[in-house]
Amino acid sequence: MAQDIAIIGVGTTGFRATTPDLSYRELTYEAAKKAYLDAGVEPKEIGAFVATSEDFCEGYSIADEYAPDQLGAVLKPIYTVSGDFIHSMASGVMMLKSGLYDLVVVQGLSKASNMVTKPYLTDFALDPIYNRPLKELSDYIAGMEMNRYLYETGTTREQCAQVVVKNKRNAMTNPLAGHGCELNLDYVLDSPMVSYPLSELDISPYSDGAVVIVMATADTALALSDKPIWVRGIGWNSDTPGLETRDWGRAVYAEMAADMAYKMAGIRSPRSEIDFVEISDEFSYKELQHLEALRLCSPGEAGYLTVEGATELTGDLPVNPSGGCLGVGCLLECTGGQKVLDVVLQLRGEAGKNQLQDVTTGLAMSWRGLPTTTGAVAILSN
Amino acid sequence: MIDEGRPMMISPEAVLKTTTKIKLNDIQSGKVLSVHDKPNLKYAWDNGVAIGRYLAELKNGKIIGKRCNSCKRVLVPPRLFCELCWRPTDDWEYVQDTGTILTFVVSHVNWDASRVKKGQRYHTPAVIELDGAGKDQGILHLIDEIEPYDIKIGMRVKAVWKEPEERIGAITDIKYFKVIE
Numbered sequence: 001m002a003q004d005i006a007i008i009g010v011g012t013t014g015f016r017a018t019t020p021d022l023s024y025r026e027l028t029y030e031a032a033k034k035a036y037l038d039a040g041v042e043p044k045e046i047g048a049f050v051a052t053s054e055d056f057c058e059g060y061s062i063a064d065e066y067a068p069d070q071l072g073a074v075l076k077p078i079y080t081v082s083g084d085f086i087h088s089m090a091s092g093v094m095m096l097k098s099g100l101y102d103l104v105v106v107q108g109l110s111k112a113s114n115m116v117t118k119p120y121l122t123d124f125a126l127d128p129i130y131n132r133p134l135k136e137l138s139d140y141i142a143g144m145e146m147n148r149y150l151y152e153t154g155t156t157r158e159q160c161a162q163v164v165v166k167n168k169r170n171a172m173t174n175p176l177a178g179h180g181c182e183l184n185l186d187y188v189l190d191s192p193m194v195s196y197p198l199s200e201l202d203i204s205p206y207s208d209g210a211v212v213i214v215m216a217t218a219d220t221a222l223a224l225s226d227k228p229i230w231v232r233g234i235g236w237n238s239d240t241p242g243l244e245t246r247d248w249g250r251a252v253y254a255e256m257a258a259d260m261a262y263k264m265a266g267i268r269s270p271r272s273e274i275d276f277v278e279i280s281d282e283f284s285y286k287e288l289q290h291l292e293a294l295r296l297c298s299p300g301e302a303g304y305l306t307v308e309g310a311t312e313l314t315g316d317l318p319v320n321p322s323g324g325c326l327g328v329g330c331l332l333e334c335t336g337g338q339k340v341l342d343v344v345l346q347l348r349g350e351a352g353k354n355q356l357q358d359v360t361t362g363l364a365m366s367w368r369g370l371p372t373t374t375g376a377v378a379i380l381s382n
Numbered sequence: 383m384i385d386e387g388r389p390m391m392i393s394p395e396a397v398l399k400t401t402t403k404i405k406l407n408d409i410q411s412g413k414v415l416s417v418h419d420k421p422n423l424k425y426a427w428d429n430g431v432a433i434g435r436y437l438a439e440l441k442n443g444k445i446i447g448k449r450c451n452s453c454k455r456v457l458v459p460p461r462l463f464c465e466l467c468w469r470p471t472d473d474w475e476y477v478q479d480t481g482t483i484l485t486f487v488v489s490h491v492n493w494d495a496s497r498v499k500k501g502q503r504y505h506t507p508a509v510i511e512l513d514g515a516g517k518d519q520g521i522l523h524l525i526d527e528i529e530p531y532d533i534k535i536g537m538r539v540k541a542v543w544k545e546p547e548e549r550i551g552a553i554t555d556i557k558y559f560k561v562i563e
């Protein structure tokens with residue numbers, strides 16, 4: 001029987017649009033220090049470290065070589081996953097389950113504010129021969145996906161706009177979030193059009209910040225922590241990247257990643273077994289599309305649930321109680337880190353004003369952002 | 383040409399077969415279709431607390447580090463944390479602009495990989511252990527005012543600074559280090 005794995009420590013800097021006062025090293029150091037304190041461990045006790053970074057986001061090549069110092073991982077086993085934080089976490093889970101180590105640390109970081117030419121970076125991710133020469137601002141990819149998703153499911157722009165209103169409002173009472181505000185539906189709908197049907201406020205702003213977690217095998221977790229959060233399932237998946245052949249209406253990568261995690265967790269009826277979710281809402285429609293992909297409702301139903309209030313803090317399926325990417329800010333490779341962090345805080349009862357009542361199981365899901373078709377899912381229980 | 387004195391991994395015939403017959407001119411003239419692109423990637427890295435102070439002090443003509451009371455090193459460039467003891471560093475401390483060459487190289491190639499032309503000086507980057515900082519650690523800089531092949535490990539050097547009004551708060555506020563003994 002494979003080992004049970006738990007998260008026994010979390011640390012973060014919080015998330016802000018800019019962090020001119022701190023270098024990327026100092027951001028990670030702060031998050032790591034807090035996580036180790038939270039877990040009651042010293043770096044020298046940790047078996048291995050998994051960092052998360054994408055060279056073009058850091059502005060360094062071989063950026064992973066700069067990961068050890070600020071984590072306390074000098075001359076320790078460490079490597080970097082060039083994906084989302086939840087991919088790194090999956091790597092850590094495998095190390096722990098295999099019995100290689102008892103304690104593994106996972107790190108994620110965003111210094112999005114340091115990327116001066118962000119739109120070009122997304123453009124640079126497209127095929128250089130047959131996509132990039134068309135020279136369109138890459139947000140059009142989200143617009144086209146939104147258009148097809150609305151067409152296939154009958155979801156409306158108004159329902160998407162309600163996601164923006166909800167998430168930015170949730171962020172108002174989350175002290176870690178950097179982009180909270182009170183908006184009304186019309187204000188969102190009337191925001192300047194970017195790529196119809198996608199308008200400016202349908203798009204998440206970016207934030208800087210770091211997340212570090214400490215994971216442990218069951219015996220170590222029970223010895224060190226009185227509030228371990230168990231990693232019951234984890235899954236990841238990628239669709240074809242081609243703009244020509246991908247599924248434009250459904251987030252199939254999220255369906256498959258969730259199926260993998262549900263299977264590991266022994267979850268057959270997600271809607272009745274999952275109390276709340278922190279999922280990728282980098283674009284408003286993504287929250288709805290992902291909710292349906294996670295089989296938490298049927299296709300076309302997510303928009304109605306949102307308008308009815310079912311996904312509010314007070315609803316029966318709270319979605320992105322932290323404020324999500326729309327309210328916290330998109331964190332590049334650390335997006336999944338914020339999702340996992342906020343699920344852990346909810347399950348520990350440490351989510352402050354946004355605390356949900358009687359929650360035992362939460363789901364964190366990330367998407368790697370434009371132009372990717374990659375997602376990862378983690379299911380956590382207290 | 384294939385050197386017959388070396389052991390062959392593959393036959394000369396196979397090498398000829400796999401060698402492309404396409405010439406650069408075939409691509410440039412459009413005979414072979416290709417797409418050209420140049421990324422527009424710009425970054426503005428935040429210096430943070432430690433490096434921010436380091437640069438401000440360079441502008442003042444001084445080199446500052448941060449001491450770790452646990453391992454007794456003065457870290458230059460300064461850091462808010464010691465990566466070995468993994469604890470916050472302690473006091474800020476100025477170190478000397480003199481030091482000792484830990485290692486160096488005589489580089490016959492330029493930054494862009496072109497060769498240094500006849501008559502031009504070879505490049506001589508070095509790691510310099512600064513007086514007052516930790517043992518066996520140093521900063522990367524350049525050596526000048528000496529024939530490249532006369533440089534020796536262990537030589538004593540001193541920083542040659544730009545004029546105060548020319549300094550901008552950058553590592554290049556020190557022009558280079560010169561040998562002093």
Ligand SMILES: [Zn+2]
Nearest residue numbers: 450453464467
């Ligand atoms: Zn030290």
